[in-house]
Amino acid sequence: MTSKIKCILLDDELLGLKYLKMLCEQIQELEIVAVFDNPLVFLEQQKQLNYQLLILDINMPQIDGLSVAQLVPTKGIIFTTAYKEYAVEAFEIDAIDYLTKPLRKDRLLKAVHKAMRSIEKEEKPLFITSNTNKGKAVIYFEDILLITTSEDDPRDKEVLLINDGRITLKNISLDKLLEVLPHGLFVRVNKREIIAYKAVQFFSYDEITTTILDVNNKPLLVTIGAAFKSDFLANM
Template sequence: MSTRIRCLLLDDELPGLTYLRMLCEQIEGVEVVRAFNDPLKLLAEADQLEFDLCITDIEMPGLNGLAVARLLQGKPVIFTTAYKEYAAEAFDLEAIDYIRKPIQKERLEKALQKAADKIQPPAAAPGRQFVQLNTSQGKALLYFDQLLLLTTSDQDKRDKLATLDNNQTLVLKNISFDQLLKLLPAQSFCRINKKEILALRAVNFFSHEEITTHIPGPDNKPLILTLGETYKAGFTARTGNKPQGT
């Protein structure tokens, strides 16, 4: 599988959850972000986690997997169950797939590939100057030479805010930084911390810990961003210089 998929797992039975996690870890390109045996705990933490897909059992006490899928607000879901009577309702929820237990690795891998095909945004062709992405207003063409900054949305961490050079802001729906970095020209954009990707043309000054940009901030002064420790090497490689103070 060429696309990397980050999954949440949910099964109230610990042996089944452990087995599902083991299968996922044997499939290339699949990352298990968290495994839960309580649907309420998953829902309480989901907004703070970056994930692409939820693989969930259906029959659980209190809150079943179908209800969890509805509460995840359109996040892709693969259902696993020992019961076939839920199939119609599962597909009414536009589930990626519906796997009968006991789960076979080959069957799970097929379902995850279907998820990868759906989750992966359309790749930018070589030399293309834009990419098509889903936004809160519908599909949009995001032109690389207009994009200044990408940051995590405060309203929904699965969404990203795109700041353009005409002072317009777009809400990019349900897309990760990893997916965005695959689409953006690597020579022109750099992730600078856990919450932001910056266009290098927006850089004015930078030091060991922060970057002063040409982007107007809330007080109309130049926006200053944090340069995270983990991302300094990548930033240095693209700018060809060490930040001041290193």
């Protein structure tokens, strides 16, 4: 499981801020570092705070949210507002998402997942180095389609790569792999397998039809375990 995103909430309307905080507390991927109802106080104190994401209103007194966002250019930004006309300006300053009020938890969750992908893309390398059956290897995330627990030795993991490539990672757990794989691009679907979303062609209640061909030249089928279904659906 990836670490939580450290976020700050900013809205001058106390009821709106309280509601936003309540929604964020229900999203396990978020850790609320601080809550502000005054943009000037936020700007004064934010340099002393360790955070990655700012969720803020646009219409505020003294200084609007668009201007605030431009003063913290290294942070992820999600705007919340009752007005749709600011959307173009919001995305011109590279906002991760733009949510209109009243906020919905499912829509906020999608925005948070977008933030996770954006932040991890900046913070994580594009590859993993690991001991394999061929020696020490560099494996690029974009080349990985499916990771399966080895039948011969459960400590090892079989990796299916694009262009029918295969390699065996030696003595590494699926949990450890999930820590380094980009969230939103890969997901664990059962006790034995991690799949890249780009390898998903179709899916039903409990099964994925992949773009990978098996030995009979038919699409490889992967089971979705009941305990992993919600994680799989979160980014679909």
